[in-house]
């Protein structure tokens with residue numbers, strides 16, 4: 001049976017108490033979920049949510065991490081600290097990090113390599129803005145983000161990585177790429193991966209789609225041959241919406 005990876009990015013939402021309540025509700029709701037599911041609360045709630053998901057089928061993720069292991073980096077959180085809390089995955093290169101905090105491909109690549117080295121599974125986010133899409137540079141933008149994000153990642157390390165294709169214009173806007181359009185970009189990402197790692201590695205790579213995924217569009221998106229999961233923002237904040245997304249095959 002095909003396997004899907006559904007991840008929820010809670011962004012800068014939820015106090016610790018609210019995060020624990022949502023995590024508890026999800027543990028119950030998703031107890032028999034068939035998919036691989038990850039939730040990424042804010043840093044401040046990671047320790048408390050780690051206690052809730054321990055021993056369950058929900059994996060714990062972080063939304064970002066520092067590019068150094070430790071040292072004089074005020075305000076940063078390192079891979080070591082995340083591992084210490086029971087975090088197993090980390091979202092890197094989210095468009096909000098790229099655009100609001102000016103993270104470039106070189107910095108994101110450093111984080112990807114460090115996460116892998118420290119045993120964290122990165123979700124590498126890529127995606128074009130509306131201007132880039134309209135200018136016809138979708139493939140060059142996404143291709144560059146994939147190539148540069150994976151620089152110096154070995155073929156042996158590749159299975160630990162997930163790529164999330166998130167068209168920037170579809171994030172938090174209610175606009176979703178049509179399933180066929182999204183699938184075409186995912187197929188292109190596999191072409192790029194094949195040029196780097198060969199056909200089998202490209203075929204096996206888990207590529208999530210992100211951008212206004214909701215209970216009513218998830219099944220159609222997941223039915224596309226090149227879409228292997230979802231990275232969910234707004235709809236990840238409530239059990240009433242994230243539950244049905246993760247349980248879309250129930």
Ligand code: PEP
Pocket residue numbers: 009166170171172173174210211212213231232233234235
């Ligand atoms: C995201 O932030 O990764 C995202 C996909 O957000 P939303 O689902 O709200 O569009």
